[in-house]
Amino acid sequence: MSPTDLSSADLSAANLLPHVSTVTQEKFAALRSHLATHRLDGYLVPAADEHLNEYLPEAKRRRIWLSGFSGSAGDLLVGQETAWLFVDSRYYEQADLEVDPTLMQVSKLGLDGQKTLEERLEALGREATQAGSRFRLGFDPFTLTVSQFRNFQKQLEPSGVVLVPIAGNLVDRVRLQQPWVSAEPLPTYADAKLFYLPDALTGETIEQKLKRVREAMHKANADVLPITKLDQIAWLYNLRGWDVPYNPVFIAYTIVTPKAAYLFTNLDRIDLDLQAFLQEQVTLHPYELYGETLKALVAQAPNQRVLIDHKHTTMGTHELLTDPVAPIACKIVEGSNPIEGMKARKNAIEISQMQQANLKASRAKTRTLKWVSDQFNSKEILTEADVAATVEQFYAEEANFQGLSFNTIAGAGANSSIVHYGTPNPQRVLHDGEFLLLDSGAQYASGTTDDTRTLIVGNPTPEQVECYTEVLKAHINCAMQRFPKGTTGAQLDGITRSTLWFAGLDYGHGTGHGVGAFLNVHEGPNGISKRVSEPLEPGMVTSIEPGFYKSGWGGIRIENLYVVKDLTPAGETSETDAKPDPNKLTWYGFEPLTYIPFDKRLIDHDRLDERHQAWLAQYNEAIVARLTPTLSPEEATWLQEVCTV
Numbered sequence: 224m225s226p227t228d229l230s231s232a233d234l235s236a237a238n239l240l241p242h243v244s245t246v247t248q249e250k251f252a253a254l255r256s257h258l259a260t261h262r263l264d265g266y267l268v269p270a271a272d273e274h275l276n277e278y279l280p281e282a283k284r285r286r287i288w289l290s291g292f293s294g295s296a297g298d299l300l301v302g303q304e305t306a307w308l309f310v311d312s313r314y315y316e317q318a319d320l321e322v323d324p325t326l327m328q329v330s331k332l333g334l335d336g337q338k339t340l341e342e343r344l345e346a347l348g349r350e351a352t353q354a355g356s357r358f359r360l361g362f363d364p365f366t367l368t369v370s371q372f373r374n375f376q377k378q379l380e381p382s383g384v385v386l387v388p389i390a391g392n393l394v395d396r397v398r399l400q401q402p403w404v405s406a407e408p409l410p411t412y413a414d415a416k417l418f419y420l421p422d423a424l425t426g427e428t429i430e431q432k433l434k435r436v437r438e439a440m441h442k443a444n445a446d447v448l449p450i451t452k453l454d455q456i457a458w459l460y461n462l463r464g465w466d467v468p469y470n471p472v473f474i475a476y477t478i479v480t481p482k483a484a485y486l487f488t489n490l491d492r493i494d495l496d497l498q499a500f501l502q503e504q505v506t507l508h509p510y511e512l513y514g515e516t517l518k519a520l521v522a523q524a525p526n527q528r529v530l531i532d533h534k535h536t537t538m539g540t541h542e543l544l545t546d547p548v549a550p551i552a553c554k555i556v557e558g559s560n561p562i563e564g565m566k567a568r569k570n571a572i573e574i575s576q577m578q579q580a581n582l583k584a585s586r587a588k589t590r591t592l593k594w595v596s597d598q599f600n601s602k603e604i605l606t607e608a609d610v611a612a613t614v615e616q617f618y619a620e621e622a623n624f625q626g627l628s629f630n631t632i633a634g635a636g637a638n639s640s641i642v643h644y645g646t647p648n649p650q651r652v653l654h655d656g657e658f659l660l661l662d663s664g665a666q667y668a669s670g671t672t673d674d675t676r677t678l679i680v681g682n683p684t685p686e687q688v689e690c691y692t693e694v695l696k697a698h699i700n701c702a703m704q705r706f707p708k709g710t711t712g713a714q715l716d717g718i719t720r721s722t723l724w725f726a727g728l729d730y731g732h733g734t735g736h737g738v739g740a741f742l743n744v745h746e747g748p749n750g751i752s753k754r755v756s757e758p759l760e761p762g763m764v765t766s767i768e769p770g771f772y773k774s775g776w777g778g779i780r781i782e783n784l785y786v787v788k789d790l791t792p793a794g795e796t797s798e799t800d801a802k803p804d805p806n807k808l809t810w811y812g813f814e815p816l817t818y819i820p821f822d823k824r825l826i827d828h829d830r831l832d833e834r835h836q837a838w839l840a841q842y843n844e845a846i847v848a849r850l851t852p853t854l855s856p857e858e859a860t861w862l863q864e865v866c867t868v
Contacts, residue, residue, distance in 0.1 A: 244325070247289070247291055247326055248326055249402075250288075250397060251301060251326065253400055254266065254393060254397050255303060258301075258361065261393075263359050263360070263387060263389075264302065264303060264347070265300055265301060265347065265359075265360050265361065266300075266301050266360070266362070266393055267300055267360060267362040267367075268285055268286045268289060268298070268301065269298045269299075269367065270286055270294075270296050270297055271366055272285075272366060274451055275368065275451060275452055275537065276453065276467055276470075277296075277745055278295070278467050278468050278470050278629075278743075279467070279468075280410070280467055280468075281410035282410045282412040285394040285398075286298070286394075288394070289301075290306070290308060291323070292308055292310075293317075293321060293645065294310060294314040294643060295643060296311065296313070297309060297310040297318070298340055300343065302347070305328065307328045307329075307343055308322055308327050308329050309332060309339065310330070310331060310332065311331075312331070312333055312642070312731030312732070313643050313731060313732055314642075315331050316640070317641060330343065333731070341378050341379065344358070344360065344375075344379050345378070345379060345382040345384070347384070348379060348382035348383035348384035349382050349383060351384075352383035357383050357384070357385045358384045358385065359385045359387050360384055360386055360387060362386065362387070362388060362389065363388075363389060363391075363392040363539075364388040364537065364538040364539040365538070366392070366537070368535065368537060368538065369534075370533040371538075372541075412466075412474065413473070413474035413488065413489045413492075413510065414491075415465040415473060415492060416492050416493075417473055417488075417492060417493050417497065418462070418497075419462055419497055419500070420461045420462070421461075422461075423572070424576055424669060425461050425572070425573065425740075426570040426571065426572030426573050427570060428461070429459070429460055429501075429504045429505070430504055432458075432461075433459070433479065433484055433504060435561070436459065436479055436562060440481065440530060440561070443556060443558050444528060444556065445530035445558075446481065446527045446528045447478060447479075447480055447521055447527055447529045447530070448478065448479040448529075448530045449476070449477075449531070449536065450476065450477045450560065451476065451535060453466075453467065453470070453473065453475065454470070454472055454566065454739055455535075455566060456472070456473075457471070457472045457742060458566045458742060459477065459479075459562055460501065460505065462501075464492075465626070469626065469627055469628055469629050469630070469666070470743045471626075471666055472743070473488060474488060474489070475487055476513040477505075478513075478517055478520060483506060484504060484505045484506065485505065485516060485520075486501070486505045486506070486507055486508070487509065487513040487516070488510050489510055490508075490509060517544070518549075518551060521544060522553075525552045526552055526553065526554055527553045527554070528554045528556045529544055529554070529555050529556065530556050530557075530558055531555050531556070532557075532558065532559055532563070533557055535563065536560075541555070563747055566742070567737055567746060567747070567748060567749050567763050569740055569762040570762065573670075573762075574762065576740065576741075577670035577671075577764060577784075577786065578670075578816060579669045579670065580665075580669040580671065580672055581670065581674075581784055581816035582849060583618075583621040583624075583667055583672075584618065584621075584665050584817070585674070585819050585846075585849075585850065586621070586850055586853060586854070587614060587665070588617075588661070588676065589819050589820065589850060589854075589862065590617045590854075591614040591661070592661075592819070593858060594613055595610060595613075595678070596861075599653070599680060599681070604652055606648065606650065606651055606653065607633040607635050607638070607647035607648045607649070607659075608647045608648060608649035608651075610633040610659065611647040611663070614631060614663050615627065615631060618663075622667075623667050623668040624666075624667055625666040625667060625668060625741075626666050627666065628665055628666045628671050628672060628673055628744040629663075629664055629673070629744055631647065631661075631663040632644050632645065632647070632662035633647040633661050634778070635651055635654070635657055635658070636651075636653075636654065636658065637774070637775050639659065639677070639777045639778040640772040640773055640774050640776065640778035641772075641778070642732060642780075654680065654681075655681030656679075656681050656683070656684065658677055658678070658679060658779065659680055660676075660677045660777075661675065662780060662782065663675075664744055666741060668741060669741065670740050670741050671740065671741055671743070671744050672738075672816075674782050674783060674784065674817045674819060675780045675781060676819055676821070677691065677778070677779045677780055677822065679691075682824070683825055687777075688824075688825050688827050689830070690771050691822070691826065692825065693722065693723055693726045693728055693830070694723070694728075694770060694771050694780070694781055695781055695821060695825075695831075696722045696830065696835055697721075697722055697723045698767055698768075698781045699834075699839065700718055700719055700722060701719040701735075701751065701813075702785065702813050702838065703813075703834065703838045704718055704812070705790060705810050705811070705812050706811055707808045707809065708760075708808070708811060709758050710759060710811070711756050711758055711759070712749060712750045712751040712752055712756075712757060712765075713752065713753055713754065713756060715734065716733065716734045716751050717753075719767070719769055729771070730769060730770040730771055730772065730780075732768075732770070733750060733751060733753070733754075733755070734751040734768065734769055735750055735752070735765045735766040735768060736750045736752075736765065736766050737763060738765065738766060738784055739764075740764075746764075751765055751767065759787050760787060760811070761788060762786065763787045764785070764786050764787075765784070765785055765787070765813075766785075767782065767783055767785060767813070768780055782817075783815055784815075784816040784817050785813035785815055785816060786814050787811055787812075787813060787814075788811065788813070788814045789810075790812045791809060815842065818845060818846045818849050818850060820843065820846055820865045821839075822865075823865060843866035846866055847863055
């Protein structure tokens with residue numbers, strides 16, 4: 224689980240200081256003046272930016288800047304007199320801690336009586352209709368996907384809501400106003416240096432990738448492919464940068480045609496040698512020329528067919544092609560962006576690199592767990608921040624460390640129940656008998672990592688052992704599952720939760736998410752959750768991370784990364800053969816990338832059946848085999864002990 228949150232349970236109460244609340248109120252007032260100018264009844268401030276990022280550059284953290292709520296997901300609706308923040312179960316506690324209830328109402332999605340964003344807007348639309356008017360909702364079209372816009376349009380317009388696209392983001396305009404401009408200058412944007420990944424790390428050249436993309440475009444009968452998402456662009460051109468926290472991507476657009484490719488970004492940050500290399504395959508343009516160039520390319524010939532992925536393309540890009548004021552004679556072809564699937568199915572070199580990266584991260588996390596044990600046994604005072612700093616230090620000691628893949632979660636006691644607990648507290652001391660949930664990850668040049676271990680400080684209670692063991696069983700249920708080709712993430716999500724449900728336990732987040740190859744720690748299209756219909760296929764990397772959380776008591780999460788493998792025995796027919804047997808199923812399974820010991824003090828082996836026991840024994844043996852050769856004798860002895868039942 225990989226959050227972008229910025230505040231902790233113990234420190235975020237500072238957001239509710241009178242001064243902070245007053246400043247937030249002034250920001251809302253300034254935004255509402257723009258609502259009046261545009262004759263709007265409300266303005267939508269989603270969590271995403273122009274490139275649909277989960278992790279936002281500082282300059283694009285509009286909802287965070289405006290509301291003070293720092294969660295990585297959650298939309299803000301600002302009305303003329305009231306504002307509403309909509310959060311899912313991961314952020315219930317965090318929203319209560321960070322939001323001033325006199326300025327915003329928090330809607331906790333999924334709880335009885337709590338309205339969704341759409342339901343709130345429907346109610347506002349009906350109220351306006353009864354008053355003889357229409358509710359005009361303003362939005363920045365570059366912050367909504369085509370799919371989101373259409374869903375809003377279909378659901379809201381019958382209730383009297385009019386969707387009004389506004390050129391230029393209104394929060395940006397407020398942010399540039401006094402009095403905040405002098406105290407909070409707008410951060411720099413899109414200025415990180417770009418660097419190229421060699422073929423030895425990617426397994427495929429730019430030319431090869433462009434060829435595959437063009438073949439997919441031809442199959443879709445498309446002439447032009449505009450691309451909004453940054454990880455797709457970074458993957459296509461084997462380029463990386465650090466414009467976005469934790470994700471090695473860079474602010475850019477790109478357009479691919481059958482004969483050319485265009486990259487739009489800040490060219491000043493690309494070394495001349497790299498520019499010359501790229502220009503062998505790509506035409507480079509300043510970022511600002513994206514819209515103008517897209518329209519010009521489409522207008523070169525009548526009825527050009529433009530491939531639009533409605534889930535990953537902004538409404539802003541769509542409007543460039545469908546502007547009624549300056550119409551372009553083109554046909555929009557809707558379909559999946561081929562890069563999304565290509566990127567998710569790692570090649571053999573990428574898998575090998577991911578194995579190396581995750582072994583480094585496993586070693587660093589394992590050393591951290593030993594360090595925590597040593598510190599506590601020595602009666603040293605230990606804080607959440609100490610633990611976070613230590614795991615980050617061990618990550619950095621590994622070769623080719625590039626940075627963290629998300630902000631480390633180190634939650635002790637009740638803080639471990641906050642799913643996206645973002646800033647470990649230097650004042651929060653670990654106490655005997657409580658959980659420590661350590662969720663962290665690193666970016667190495669060879670790959671992206673993400674893993675979670677929950678351990679007990681001191682001695683556990685029977686309830687802690689029971690709940691931990693049930694979460695571990697759920698993890699093993701998924702990790703050891705064989706499944707036929709075509710199995711979706713939604714199907715595996717239910718399998719994972721099955722034994723937890725029998726125990727009367729559950730968790731509000733998904734079971735797993737895709738992970739990039741030195742890219743985003745959250746990657747589509749694959750995942751393991753109730754809403755994922757994408758089949759899992761060989762080469763895809765996913766987390767498996769069931770949990771259980773109880774406010775005031777604590778939380779448990781156990782997370783490894785796995786790569787999907789074809790389990791067809793050597794010599795037998797598989798889907799890659801020229802003539803596969805139509806009557807024979809192709810079976811897939813998971814191979815671990817993460818090798819970190821579980822806390823055996825929290826495991827009740829009587830609750831594990833023979834299959835769980837066998838999987839756990841095999842996994843412990845693999846941990847020892849892979850990590851021992853690179854550990855000190857003292858570390859190796861400790862590891863052998865904690866991996867022995």
